[in-house]
Amino acid sequence: MLVPEARTWGPRHLPVPYAAYWSGEGSYGRRVMMRPDGAGIWYPDETRADRDAFGVLWARVADEPGQGRPEFSALHPARQRRAQAERLCQVCGKVASHTRDGWLFLMTGDGEGDADAWEGSLSTKPPICLPCAALAARFCPHLSHPLGVRARRPKIWGAFGTLFVPTPDARIRAHPDDQYLPYGHRASRWFLASQLVVELKRCTVVDLDAELAVLDG
Numbered sequence: 001m002l003v004p005e006a007r008t009w010g011p012r013h014l015p016v017p018y019a020a021y022w023s024g025e026g027s028y029g030r031r032v033m034m035r036p037d038g039a040g041i042w043y044p045d046e047t048r049a050d051r052d053a054f055g056v057l058w059a060r061v062a063d064e065p066g067q068g069r070p071e072f073s074a075l076h077p078a079r080q081r082r083a084q085a086e087r088l089c090q091v092c093g094k095v096a097s098h099t100r101d102g103w104l105f106l107m108t109g110d111g112e113g114d115a116d117a118w119e120g121s122l123s124t125k126p127p128i129c130l131p132c133a134a135l136a137a138r139f140c141p142h143l144s145h146p147l148g149v150r151a152r153r154p155k156i157w158g159a160f161g162t163l164f165v166p167t168p169d170a171r172i173r174a175h176p177d178d179q180y181l182p183y184g185h186r187a188s189r190w191f192l193a194s195q196l197v198v199e200l201k202r203c204t205v206v207d208l209d210a211e212l213a214v215l216d217g
């Protein structure tokens with residue numbers, strides 16, 4: 001089998017996804033605050049790199065993979081966003097698998113073998129390449145029923161993150177639950193993004209085992 005080049009961790013050399021967050025990756029710069037004009041949130045030391053093309057503010061997390069321990073269930077904002085936007089494999093960071101059926105996304109599907117069930121679904125998980133799909137199916141305990149879904153048109157939909165509300169004393173308060181927010185929403189000015197969300201369009205459920213067998217052969 002083709003072994004992808006993923007970063008590994010610990011005595012068992014567990015492969016660590018490119019997009020995974022490491023516990024030693026701290027925040028940097030000033031913290032998010034209400035803008036002086038009260039029209040949303042900002043960083044007082046904000047630069048152009050802090051916002052995306054839609055003007056949405058992004059969480060500041062140092063890009064230092066390998067620092068501390070990998071948190072397999074958490075994604076690093078900048079690496080997740082890059083993988084999602086550039087269709088890079090979430091595990092090895094190289095280009096994700098693409099066929100005439102589209103880009104490969106690895107989902108957990110308990111009996112959701114019907115492409116219609118995935119049409120229009122939102123994903124914070126970036127696509128994946130075939131060798132890494134095989135690796136993930138072996139190593140990821142939460143992927144008990146890995147399902148390959150190909151999307152011909154994964155469309156940038158919006159962001160996942162924290163919505164803030166202003167308080168009467170001119171401070172801000174974070175909504176307790178993280179939210180999905182479509183780009184262009186009027187609450188965008190109060191939103192701190194941590195993951196880029198794509199909408200899966202023109203989906204096909206693929207036979208991962210068959211695709212992987214071709215790869216092995």
Ligand SMILES: [Zn+2]
Pocket residue numbers: 004089090091092093094128129130131132133
């Ligand atoms: Zn890969």
